[in-house]
Amino acid sequence: MLKEYCQSCGRVINNPGGWGTEADGSLNHDFCRKCYVDGWFTEPRLTRWQIISRIVPLWMKEKNLTYREALIEANYFISGLRRWQTTKMWT
Ligand SMILES: [Zn+2]
Incomplete structure (x- = not known):
């Protein structure tokens, strides 16, 4: 699923x-x-980087990543989400 x-x-x-x-x-x-x-x-004022900075420490623990690895993965993942893909609809 x-x-x-x-x-x-x-x-x-x-x-x-x-x-x-x-x-x-x-x-x-x-x-x-x-x-x-x-x-x-x-x-409403949340930024993409604030979300990423929340996820990085979680992923370092959950996925056993280094800070740099988690940062790259989290940036890639969050950048693909609809709220952050465009600046037109939800800013
Ligand atoms: Zn949510």
Whole structure:
């Protein structure tokens, strides 16, 4: 089964309750509940590099990477997520 990631923070979404919500209460299938609630980003000023700097220490532990390896992988991964691919839609 294909893994679904939050397109903002990269977290894996394991169940429908993990998705964010729109203003009308429907689920948003792009972003997780931590990132997106009631039609808004919870941290609208968040930058790509802030997300990356949160992931790097986690991946160093989980995947047993060096700082440099984790930084390169996290940058590649986060740059592919929809929130960060374009500056037009969600800035
Ligand atoms: Zn998220």
